[in-house]
Amino acid sequence: MSFLLRRLSFYFTAFLIAISFNFMLPRMMPGDPIDALFAAAQGKMDPAQMDAVREMYGFVDGNVFEQYLSYMQSVFTLDLGPSVLMFPIDVTTVVGMSLPWTMFLALGSLIVALILGVTIGTYSSYRREGFFGQFVPPFLAFISNFPYIVTALLLFYFFGLQLELLPLAYTYDPAIDPGFTLEFIGSVAKHAVLPMGSMILVGIATWVFNMRNAMINVLGEDYVTMAEAKGLSSFRVMYRYAGRNAILPVATAIAMAIGFSFAGSIMTEVVFNYQGLGNILLKGIMARDYPLIQAILLILVSAVLTANFVADLLYVWLDPRISK
Amino acid sequence: MKEALLEINNLCVDYVSANGVARAVNNVSLTIAPGETLGIAGESGCGKSTLAFAITRLHKAPALISEGEIIYNGRDVLKMSDKELRDFRWNDVSIVFQSAMNSLNPVITIGEQLTDVIVAHKRISFKQAAVKAKELLGIVGIHGDRLKSFPHQLSGGMRQRVVIAIALALEPKLIIMDEPTTALDVVVEREILNELYDLKEKFGFSILFISHDLSLMGEIADRIGVMYAGNLIEIGDAKTVFSKPSHPYTKGLIASFPTIHGPKERLYGIPGDPVNLLRLPTGCNFQDRCADCMDICKKEDPLLAELNVDYHAACHKL
Ligand SMILES: Nc1ncnc2c1ncn2[C@@H]1O[C@H](COP(=O)(O)OP(=O)(O)OP(=O)(O)O)[C@@H](O)[C@H]1O
Numbered sequence: 254m255s256f257l258l259r260r261l262s263f264y265f266t267a268f269l270i271a272i273s274f275n276f277m278l279p280r281m282m283p284g285d286p287i288d289a290l291f292a293a294a295q296g297k298m299d300p301a302q303m304d305a306v307r308e309m310y311g312f313v314d315g316n317v318f319e320q321y322l323s324y325m326q327s328v329f330t331l332d333l334g335p336s337v338l339m340f341p342i343d344v345t346t347v348v349g350m351s352l353p354w355t356m357f358l359a360l361g362s363l364i365v366a367l368i369l370g371v372t373i374g375t376y377s378s379y380r381r382e383g384f385f386g387q388f389v390p391p392f393l394a395f396i397s398n399f400p401y402i403v404t405a406l407l408l409f410y411f412f413g414l415q416l417e418l419l420p421l422a423y424t425y426d427p428a429i430d431p432g433f434t435l436e437f438i439g440s441v442a443k444h445a446v447l448p449m450g451s452m453i454l455v456g457i458a459t460w461v462f463n464m465r466n467a468m469i470n471v472l473g474e475d476y477v478t479m480a481e482a483k484g485l486s487s488f489r490v491m492y493r494y495a496g497r498n499a500i501l502p503v504a505t506a507i508a509m510a511i512g513f514s515f516a517g518s519i520m521t522e523v524v525f526n527y528q529g530l531g532n533i534l535l536k537g538i539m540a541r542d543y544p545l546i547q548a549i550l551l552i553l554v555s556a557v558l559t560a561n562f563v564a565d566l567l568y569v570w571l572d573p574r575i576s577k
Numbered sequence: 578m579k580e581a582l583l584e585i586n587n588l589c590v591d592y593v594s595a596n597g598v599a600r601a602v603n604n605v606s607l608t609i610a611p612g613e614t615l616g617i618a619g620e621s622g623c624g625k626s627t628l629a630f631a632i633t634r635l636h637k638a639p640a641l642i643s644e645g646e647i648i649y650n651g652r653d654v655l656k657m658s659d660k661e662l663r664d665f666r667w668n669d670v671s672i673v674f675q676s677a678m679n680s681l682n683p684v685i686t687i688g689e690q691l692t693d694v695i696v697a698h699k700r701i702s703f704k705q706a707a708v709k710a711k712e713l714l715g716i717v718g719i720h721g722d723r724l725k726s727f728p729h730q731l732s733g734g735m736r737q738r739v740v741i742a743i744a745l746a747l748e749p750k751l752i753i754m755d756e757p758t759t760a761l762d763v764v765v766e767r768e769i770l771n772e773l774y775d776l777k778e779k780f781g782f783s784i785l786f787i788s789h790d791l792s793l794m795g796e797i798a799d800r801i802g803v804m805y806a807g808n809l810i811e812i813g814d815a816k817t818v819f820s821k822p823s824h825p826y827t828k829g830l831i832a833s834f835p836t837i838h839g840p841k842e843r844l845y846g847i848p849g850d851p852v853n854l855l856r857l858p859t860g861c862n863f864q865d866r867c868a869d870c871m872d873i874c875k876k877e878d879p880l881l882a883e884l885n886v887d888y889h890a891a892c893h894k895l
């Protein structure tokens with residue numbers, strides 16, 4: 254347990270630092286960002302609402318410490334004020350609508366790339382001398398070395414514009430009512446193919462190589478030789494005895510990859526006009542919608558930290574030597 | 578002499594690398610009778626483990642069996658199909674590895690590592706196998722509750738016992754033990770060897786016991802073979818090899834070990850370094866380190882010759 258508690262307190266501290274940074278940011282900008290914000294709102298807000306936003310940022314009367322406390326209170330009660338861009342909707346609501354799509358994109362592509370990469374990596378280490386081991390990993394490395402934006406635009410161009418096989422925008426067909434229907438799920442899947450596919454293509458090689466290298470180390474271990482000497486099937490030796498251990502260093506890399514995947518999904522959403530947080534963030538920045546930007550940063554930080562904690566849980570489950 | 582359980586004829590194992598071919602086992606022939614303990618001694622790097630690995634074809638690239646036969650109960654191991662080989666492994670010959678500490682997988686419970694081999698070879702369920710596994714742990718003196726433990730939760734001696742329990746799981750006729758106790762302290766080593774001998778009485782398996790500790794081997798082996806640079810240079814009954822060795826290398830090897838009971842004597846090492854397998858001399862491999870070296874030793878390989886009934890050595894002087 255002590256391991257998880259230590260991690261949890263680490264994440265909590267990281268979260269506090271991140272939101273404190275969020276608090277200082279508007280104060281470090283030249284001029285009063287709140288005035289700039291209200292200018293941008295172009296009179297859509299009434300004075301009471303403007304006060305609410307001020308309060309949310311902690312621009313209340315009193316010293317910095319009191320301001321900080323007031324800011325913290327609004328963060329922890331999720332009282333983040335209305336969005337300027339989509340006035341008068343609360344930023345919490347705006348974020349709540351797009352967050353699931355970003356999670357779906359970022360975590361979905363990470364999980365698929367991970368599963369495919371680990372399987373291919375394991376197999377190619379076992380068949381190092383054969384065609385598969387010789388050609389598949391270098392080919393994947395070649396693909397993933399393209400800058401992401403090139404891969405994404407190429408896919409966008411061929412599958413979307415030229416072949417017209419796949420949709421180029423939105424998370425699902427607006428003509429379909431959302432719900433737990435086959436039609437809706439099919440539409441979501443179809444709209445996810447290109448954005449997710451591009452992220453998987455870029456991400457997969459890392460996992461293939463991580464896993465392959467880890468496997469090559471583990472295959473020389475005595476317990477693998479012993480498993481072979483026991484006359485176990487090669488499938489069992491490969492996945493249970495060698496793969497089970499080789500995945501440990503790979504699992505530690507997951508935590509880091511989660512952050513990258515969220516960052517990557519922001520770019521993806523812009524390219525494929527996918528209605529996730531990244532897309533909203535871009536629009537928010539252009540409209541100087543400070544409450545929205547701050548809320549999105551806050552949510553991204555929480556999402557990444559939570560996902561990291563899940564990765565820690567996974568690691569504890571995988572390695573019994575870590576204290577529970 | 579009884580019909581041999583295992584018969585190795587002219588076995589050669591090579592390590593192929595960019596620098597050349599290193600022959601780690603050269604033309605080795607030996608037999609093991611049912612219930613017999615054969616010890617193999619020799620300094621580090623002489624090819625003991627390579628020989629042991631070859632018996633169930635465990636060597637991996639760059640190792641290669643280039644010549645010879647391994648006959649177990651009338652069947653040639655080198656000609657077995659993958660399926661036959663899998664059935665043969667552990668059912669007939671099990672192995673206690675040199676680093677028994679590392680031969681247990683750290684992230685799999687010892688229960689699973691015991692039961693999976695039983696399930697892989699017998700038509701029984703994991704549940705029935707678990708009962709058998711408990712029994713096996715009992716035999717080596719470990720409480721059945723330990724099935725759920727991971728290797729790091731056991732002491733070194735206990736892990737060693739678990740490895741022995743796994744080796745006994747299918748009641749094989751031959752157990753290969755590659756320096757099974759080198760990592761343990763003397764007291765635990767003694768305990769485990771005594772237990773092993775009780776088990777041997779009970780189950781009647783043969784043992785191929787590999788060690789570089791000749792005094793230990795003198796106590797437990799029926800016969801001893803001594804290897805030098807991949808060659809078997811002396812083999813015969815344990816008493817004679819230990820007390821009246823013939824080959825100059827064996828003499829040096831025995832003189833370099835302290836005896837437990839005898840009077841305090843000066844220990845003699847063997848001068849010089851082990852030969853490089855990639856640059857073997859013409860003639861006897863031991864010539865550079867041998868005090869009795871003659872002209873012929875530099876020209877012709879000494880062959881294993883029968884000195885007595887069931888006693889062989891390879892040296893021109895004999
Ligand atoms: N993978 C390998 N590649 C090349 N040469 C090897 C390899 N493994 C072993 N050898 C060589 O084969 C020879 C025999 O090695 P082996 O492990 O059988 O020795 P050993 O008698 O068991 O020694 P020890 O007492 O140290 O265990 C050594 O000289 C070693 O250098």
Ligand code: SF4
Nearest residue numbers: 861864867874892893
């Ligand atoms: S053959 Fe010659 S060199 Fe070799 S051990 Fe015998 S005496 Fe020594």
Ligand SMILES: [Mg+2]
Nearest residue numbers: 625626627675
């Ligand atoms: Mg060895």
